[in-house]
Amino acid sequence: MSSYPPGPRNRIREFDLIRQFQGTYSSNNPFIAQGIGDDAAILRPRSGQDLLITTDVLCEGIHFDGTTATLPEIGYKAAVANLSDIAAMGGQPQYIVAALAIPPSYSSADIRGLYCGMMEPCHAHEVALVGGDLSASLSKLSISITVLGWANVGRALKRSGAKPGDLLYVTGTLGDSLAGLKILEASRTDKAPRSRKAMERFLIMRHLRPTPRISIGQCLVQARIASSAIDLSDGLSGDIRHLCQASCVGADIDANTLPLSPQCRAYGAQLHVDPIQWALMGGEDYELAFTIPPNKQRGLERLSQRCAVPLTRIGVITPRRFGIRVVNRDGSCGKLPNTSFEHFRSSSI
Amino acid sequence: MSSYPPGPRNRIREFDLIRQFQGTYSSNNPFIAQGIGDDAAILRPRSGQDLLITTDVLCEGIHFDGTTATLPEIGYKAAVANLSDIAAMGGQPQYIVAALAIPPSYSSADIRGLYCGMMEPCHAHEVALVGGDLSASLSKLSISITVLGWANVGRALKRSGAKPGDLLYVTGTLGDSLAGLKILEASRTDKAPRSRKAMERFLIMRHLRPTPRISIGQCLVQARIASSAIDLSDGLSGDIRHLCQASCVGADIDANTLPLSPQCRAYGAQLHVDPIQWALMGGEDYELAFTIPPNKQRGLERLSQRCAVPLTRIGVITPRRFGIRVVNRDGSCGKLPNTSFEHFRSSSI
Numbered sequence: 001m002s003s004y005p006p007g008p009r010n011r012i013r014e015f016d017l018i019r020q021f022q023g024t025y026s027s028n029n030p031f032i033a034q035g036i037g038d039d040a041a042i043l044r045p046r047s048g049q050d051l052l053i054t055t056d057v058l059c060e061g062i063h064f065d066g067t068t069a070t071l072p073e074i075g076y077k078a079a080v081a082n083l084s085d086i087a088a089m090g091g092q093p094q095y096i097v098a099a100l101a102i103p104p105s106y107s108s109a110d111i112r113g114l115y116c117g118m119m120e121p122c123h124a125h126e127v128a129l130v131g132g133d134l135s136a137s138l139s140k141l142s143i144s145i146t147v148l149g150w151a152n153v154g155r156a157l158k159r160s161g162a163k164p165g166d167l168l169y170v171t172g173t174l175g176d177s178l179a180g181l182k183i184l185e186a187s188r189t190d191k192a193p194r195s196r197k198a199m200e201r202f203l204i205m206r207h208l209r210p211t212p213r214i215s216i217g218q219c220l221v222q223a224r225i226a227s228s229a230i231d232l233s234d235g236l237s238g239d240i241r242h243l244c245q246a247s248c249v250g251a252d253i254d255a256n257t258l259p260l261s262p263q264c265r266a267y268g269a270q271l272h273v274d275p276i277q278w279a280l281m282g283g284e285d286y287e288l289a290f291t292i293p294p295n296k297q298r299g300l301e302r303l304s305q306r307c308a309v310p311l312t313r314i315g316v317i318t319p320r321r322f323g324i325r326v327v328n329r330d331g332s333c334g335k336l337p338n339t340s341f342e343h344f345r346s347s348s349i
Numbered sequence: 350m351s352s353y354p355p356g357p358r359n360r361i362r363e364f365d366l367i368r369q370f371q372g373t374y375s376s377n378n379p380f381i382a383q384g385i386g387d388d389a390a391i392l393r394p395r396s397g398q399d400l401l402i403t404t405d406v407l408c409e410g411i412h413f414d415g416t417t418a419t420l421p422e423i424g425y426k427a428a429v430a431n432l433s434d435i436a437a438m439g440g441q442p443q444y445i446v447a448a449l450a451i452p453p454s455y456s457s458a459d460i461r462g463l464y465c466g467m468m469e470p471c472h473a474h475e476v477a478l479v480g481g482d483l484s485a486s487l488s489k490l491s492i493s494i495t496v497l498g499w500a501n502v503g504r505a506l507k508r509s510g511a512k513p514g515d516l517l518y519v520t521g522t523l524g525d526s527l528a529g530l531k532i533l534e535a536s537r538t539d540k541a542p543r544s545r546k547a548m549e550r551f552l553i554m555r556h557l558r559p560t561p562r563i564s565i566g567q568c569l570v571q572a573r574i575a576s577s578a579i580d581l582s583d584g585l586s587g588d589i590r591h592l593c594q595a596s597c598v599g600a601d602i603d604a605n606t607l608p609l610s611p612q613c614r615a616y617g618a619q620l621h622v623d624p625i626q627w628a629l630m631g632g633e634d635y636e637l638a639f640t641i642p643p644n645k646q647r648g649l650e651r652l653s654q655r656c657a658v659p660l661t662r663i664g665v666i667t668p669r670r671f672g673i674r675v676v677n678r679d680g681s682c683g684k685l686p687n688t689s690f691e692h693f694r695s696s697s698i
C-alpha cells in the first residue's frame with residue numbers, strides 16, 4: 001500500500017539484492033522457461049508427472065533463535081523442512097520460492113547468509129530458486145518457503161495408505177536432533193567457549209544440518225513397496241498419530257527397537273536420561289516413517305542393501321480400535337503419549 | 350524445533366482450524382489429486398501448459414494495518430496481489446497456498462475471517478486452497494501467499510517483450526486506490542463515524558477490493574496482441590520502469606491521457622490536488638500495463654469492445670537511450686519521477 005508511512009529505512013538495497021539473487025541462483029534448467037525477474041516465474045511441467053507442493057513458515061523466537069543457530073543454519077533447516085515433505089511423498093523436489101519478512105536490524109550480508117544456507121541443500125538436489133519476496137518487518141524475522149516437486153502420476157506416497165498388518169519402519173536414527181539442541185541450549189550458559197567432543201559435534205550437526213531423505217523416498221516409490229509415509233518433523237509420537245489418523249488405523253510401536261545413534265545413547269547416559277524418550281518425542285529428525293505390507297519385506301531388504309540409509313522396523317499397524325500403543329523397555333504397554341505440540345506453534349494444512 | 354520453550358499458548362486450536370479449512374476449502378477439482386492434509390498437496394498439471402508461480406509476503410504495519418482495513422479485507426487484498434501477478438502473465442490462476450505467522454492476540458475467528466476474505470477472489474476464479482502453514486508469531490501478523498496458474502506453453506506475457514514503437518496501454522483507471530487510502534487515513538481522526546458520499550465509497554472499495562484483471566490478461570494472450578505486460582502494484586511510475594528495464598527500452602508517457610475515474614477527479618478537486626500525481630505514483634491499483642505493436646491496434650479495439658474493461662493508450666515505447674519521459678499537463682516534458690519504494694519495503698524477485 002504505497003502511501004503508508006514508510007517502513008523502516010533498511011540498509012538493504014532491495015533491487016541490489018534482487019539482482020544478486022538473479023545472478024547467483026538462476027539456473028539453466030530445462031524445467032524453467034523463465035525464473036526470477038517477472039511478475040511470475042514460468043515453469044515447464046514434466047510430462048506424466050504430478051506436481052507436489054508444500055509450504056512452511058518459520059518464525060524467530062518460535063522455530064529458531066539466534067542463540068542456537070546462525071542465519072545460514074536457519075536457512076538450511078528452513079529449506080530441509082520443505083524438502084523433507086517432498087521426500088515423504090517419494091517425490092523429486094525441483095523448485096523453491098522464499099518469502100522473507102526482515103527486521104530493520106538485519107544487514108544485506110545477513111540475508112545473503114540466510115539464502116546461502118537455504119540454497120545449500122537445494123543445490124545438492126538440483127532444486128532451483130524461482131522466485132520470492134522480501135519485505136521489511138517491524139518486528140521479528142519470518143521465513144516462508146514453498147517447495148514444488150514431481151512424482152509419477154498417481155504414485156506419490158500418502159499418509160493414508162497404511163493397513164492393519166502393515167509393518168512400520170523408520171529411516172536413520174531418532175532423537176539426535178533434540179539431543180543436539182539440548183547441547184546447544186546448555187552451551188548458552190557457558191561463560192567461555194570450549195572444545196566439543198566428537199559426540200557433541202555429531203549431535204549438533206544432526207540438529208543443524210539434517211538430511212532430507214529424498215533418495216530413499218523415491219526408492220520406496222520406484223520399488224512399489226510402501227503403503228504410506230510421513231516425515232518426522234514434529235517427533236515420532238506426533239507424526240505417527242497423523243499417519244494413523246489419515247489411514248484410519250492404530251499402531252503398536254516397540255520402544256526397544258527405536259534406532260538410536262551411539263552418540264545419542266552416550267549423551268543420554270551422560271545426562272542420566274533414557275534417549276528413547278528423545279526418539280519418541282523429539283522433533284526435527286527429518287527421517288521418514290513408512291509402512292509396507294508384510295509381503296514386501298524381502299523387497300525392502302534388497303532396497304535397504306542398495307541404499308546407504310539404515311531402515312528399522314519399529315512396529316506394526318493395527319486396527320483403529322486398538323489405538324496407538326507403545327511397548328516400553330520394561331515390557332509394559334501403554335498408549336503412545338501425545339506430546340506433539342499441543343500449544344499452537346505451527347501446523348501445515 | 351520441538352524443545353524450544355513453548356511459544357505463546359494461543360487460543361487457536363490448530364487441528365480444529367486445519368479440519369475446518371479442509372472442509373471449507375477443499376475442492377472437487379480435476380487438477381487436484383490430493384489437497385490439504387498430507388506432507389504435500391498433489392496437483393495434476395494441465396497438459397500443454399506452462400506453470401506460473403508467484404509469491405508475496407505482507408507484513409502488519411508495513412503493507413497493512415488494522416486501522417484502515419479489516420482482516421477479511423486484508424486477506425482479500427493479499428490474494429489479489431498474487432492473482433494480479435498471474436493476470437499480468439496472461440495466465441489462469443488455479444491454486445493458492447497461504448502461510449500465516451499469527452500473533453497471540455488473534456482469535457480463531459480472526460483467522461477464519463482472514464481466510465474468508467482471501468478465498469473470496471479465489472472462489473470467483475475457481476482457485477483452490479491446496480495447502481499452507483500456520484505458526485504462532487511473537488510479534489506482528491505476516492501473510493505469505495503463493496499462487497500458481499497455467500498459461501499455454503511459451504505464450505505467457507513477459508515484461509521483456511516491448512519494442513520501440515510499441516504502444517503503451519493500461520486497463521481501467523489509475524490512482525483510485527491511493528485516493529481511497531487517503532480517505533481511510535483521514536477518517537482515522539474522525540471523532541464520530543459519518544456517512545460517506547458515494548464518491549468516497551467508490552474509492553474506498555477500489556482500495557480495499559481491487560479486481561485482478563485476469564480475463565483481460567488472458568484475452569491479450571489469446572488474441573496474440575500484447576508484446577509485454579506488467580501489473581500495477583507499486584504505482585505506474587515504478588512498474589513502467591520495471592517493464593522498460595526488462596525490455597531494454599524507454600517510454601514516453603502522456604500524463605494527459607492517464608485514465609482517471611470521475612470519483613478520483615472529484616476527490617482530487619476537493620483536496621486541491623492534481624489526481625494525475627496519484628495515477629502516476631499511487632500503488633495497488635492492480636490494473637495491467639501492456640504494450641502492443643502498432644499494427645495490432647485494430648485487434649485491440651475489437652478486443653476492447655468485447656471486454657468490459659476500458660483500455661487506454663497512455664504512451665509509446667522508445668529506444669532505451671531516451672529514458673522514461675513524461676509529458677505533463679502543461680506540455681512540459683521531464684523524466685518520469687522514480688517514486689516507487691526507494692526504502693526497503695517489499696520486492697518480489
